[in-house]
Amino acid sequence: DIQMTQSPSTLSASVGDRVTITCRASQTISSWLAWYQQKPGKAPKLLMYKASALESGVPSRFSGSGSETDFTLTISSLQPDDFATYYCKQYNSYSFFTFGPGTKVV
């Protein structure tokens, strides 16, 4: 099974900062990677899919990159609404999806 790691687990940042979160897969997943944002008490929200495609309605300050095993989510200028937990998820095969452990932006 494919395992996902994320770093850092917690990220301290200020409004206006450029923020980068890293996600690594234990084996190649091509570009089958999504990023989700979750706020307390809410369901996750899809931000990025296929590693670098921006979901409709998501601000353009969010971007994603990477392929195979190494991926990044970047927020170009952190906004007050962006303080949340971010999860990557591999979906290389319908038989097994895996979420990363999450990165909390504080």
Added chain:
Amino acid sequence: EVQLVDSGGGLVQPGGSLRLSCAASGFAFEKHWMSWVRQAPGEGLEWVANINGDGSDKYYVDSVKGRFTVSRDNAKNSLFLQMNSLTVEDTALYYCARYDTDNHKGFDYWGQGTLVTVPS
């Protein structure tokens, strides 16, 4: 408007059973893979199960294999998760989620979640 409404959670004793439901509306339900995802209190997200559009393909995370069964009723636009032999480790908020099968986006819509509590 796409909507997913989760229900059926509750307090159940260890070894007991529970059936979760997810009512879908606003899209062609039968065309999409659907999933269950859970989140234990204070923890991260865990994928639980996938089911394809006609219900013929089903996949599970190892920790629930043999205990949980995912199913769907396309005539009623509903997704289900039958959970048997529940343990304390199954305590979580359970979300249903739509996998955008047309564009392979991953989970583009989520339910609000339904809480399952298995006390120690």
